[in-house]
Amino acid sequence: MSQLDVDGFPIAWKDPEDADTVSMFDVIYGKVREKIILQRLIMISRLPHDLADRTDLGAHYENLNFQLNKQYIWDHITGLLLIYPSYLLHIIESSRDILTSVLRDVKVMQQQPHRTLLEVKILFLDHNPQRRLFQQWSYKVLGADQVIRDPAVKVLEDEDVSIETLVCSVLSTLQNLSKKLEKSKALPGSVLDETPELIVHQKILERLLGREELLRPQQYLDMYKSTLNISMEFGQLNPRNLFSAV
Numbered sequence: 001m002s003q004l005d006v007d008g009f010p011i012a013w014k015d016p017e018d019a020d021t022v023s024m025f026d027v028i029y030g031k032v033r034e035k036i037i038l039q040r041l042i043m044i045s046r047l048p049h050d051l052a053d054r055t056d057l058g059a060h061y062e063n064l065n066f067q068l069n070k071q072y073i074w075d076h077i078t079g080l081l082l083i084y085p086s087y088l089l090h091i092i093e094s095s096r097d098i099l100t101s102v103l104r105d106v107k108v109m110q111q112q113p114h115r116t117l118l119e120v121k122i123l124f125l126d127h128n129p130q131r132r133l134f135q136q137w138s139y140k141v142l143g144a145d146q147v148i149r150d151p152a153v154k155v156l157e158d159e160d161v162s163i164e165t166l167v168c169s170v171l172s173t174l175q176n177l178s179k180k181l182e183k184s185k186a187l188p189g190s191v192l193d194e195t196p197e198l199i200v201h202q203k204i205l206e207r208l209l210g211r212e213e214l215l216r217p218q219q220y221l222d223m224y225k226s227t228l229n230i231s232m233e234f235g236q237l238n239p240r241n242l243f244s245a246v
Helices: 026-036 055-071 096-108 153-156 162-182 188-194 202-209 217-223
Strands: 039-046 078-083 089-094 122-127 137-141
Touching: 039 096, 039 162, 039 202, 055 078, 055 096, 055 137, 055 188, 078 162, 089 096, 089 202, 096 122, 122 162, 122 217, 137 188, 162 188, 162 202
Parallel strands: 078 137
Antiparallel strands: 039 089, 039 122, 078 089
């Protein structure tokens, strides 16, 4: 059984006398590790009221991930897709190529005659996060009884609440879910069944979808093609750049 390095790549066996020798294996896999930079995309969407089977959305993204894994064999995809009765929250952790492919797929889905995704906004994009929130990708269809009204959310129902407060509320809940997953080692769906307070409240998603400051996928893709928003000094995107000018 071969050993794996910290990035999950197999370690090629070498003779101790050849410890300083750089093989083609080292060159290829070293370039792969250097090229892939983790990014995290969080997007939200409104679903049609007459959506017959919400599991079709989960199956769609399962198939999309399968196709992308074949195309980008070294780009590991992790994340969570939460399908509410009327909304969608999708967290995707992978390479830039994977994330832009997912956003292009959103555009295709919205152009179909029977759209399954209505309004879509990019909630947050994290470039080179320190760690993944999830160890694999999965999806969960939430029942109406699971979308509880947390008393703490009443603060967010204030009409004057800032978009930063709303976004930070989502990020905080996801961080708490990630910590819970680390301790339990269970799948996100099982953890959410046991602790529904870790489900981002749908009222927050509703409020965020109504904020014009958040970019739509096509706006981000247009920005992605432009060099004007790229910082060569820091090599990363300021999260505030995801909010369009008011």
